[in-house]
Amino acid sequence: MSKVTNKETEVPSSIELNDMDCLYTMLMIEKAIVHHLSTIIDEASNIELHDKYVSMSEEVEMHAREAFDLMFKNGWYPLEEETEKKKAQEKSTLSKKLEDLEK
Numbered sequence: 001m002s003k004v005t006n007k008e009t010e011v012p013s014s015i016e017l018n019d020m021d022c023l024y025t026m027l028m029i030e031k032a033i034v035h036h037l038s039t040i041i042d043e044a045s046n047i048e049l050h051d052k053y054v055s056m057s058e059e060v061e062m063h064a065r066e067a068f069d070l071m072f073k074n075g076w077y078p079l080e081e082e083t084e085k086k087k088a089q090e091k092s093t094l095s096k097k098l099e100d101l102e103k
Contacts, residue, residue: 002083008075020076023067030064 011018037057044050071077
């Protein structure tokens with residue numbers, strides 16, 4: 001498995017939170033907020049609430065992307081390289097799910 005990453009920026013190893021810990025925590029919280037806002041958007045009782053929640057979600061997504069970009073830039077969030085085998089596996093999995101839904 002090949003990783004796509006940048007050179008890792010060193011952070012102090014101690015009991016205290018460092019920049020990597022803070023960014024990771026912030027990213028996880030923002031992902032959770034976006035997830036929950038998605039449900040709220042779907043269930044909004046009127047268009048004004050719906051639009052406000054959409055706006056909030058877009059703003060949180062922007063901050064999450066900034067946190068991800070910083071983590072990736074500093075080598076703290078490696079990604080797996082995409083391969084033809086992985087794409088074929090994912091296509092197969094999604095095809096099976098689609099078939100199950102069509103039953």
